[in-house]
Amino acid sequence: MRFLVREFYALDSESPTYSWIERVPSSSNLSDGPSRHDCSEALQILDVAHVTPFEHPEELIGKLL
Numbered sequence: 001m002r003f004l005v006r007e008f009y010a011l012d013s014e015s016p017t018y019s020w021i022e023r024v025p026s027s028s029n030l031s032d033g034p035s036r037h038d039c040s041e042a043l044q045i046l047d048v049a050h051v052t053p054f055e056h057p058e059e060l061i062g063k064l065l
Helices: 002-014 040-046 058-064
Strands: none
Touching: none
């Protein structure tokens, strides 16, 4: 988490953006299921019919590895 916050801060310092990073406990976090490969509850709550893969930019992957 600290690494991600630093990366977002670096982007904020270089451009006119302001990121907000906050931890949300699993029981209140809509993304908890998808992070565990179970999207059913999130899809139902958001009334979404299907999910498509997220394309990870090479630049992001490079920063995370």
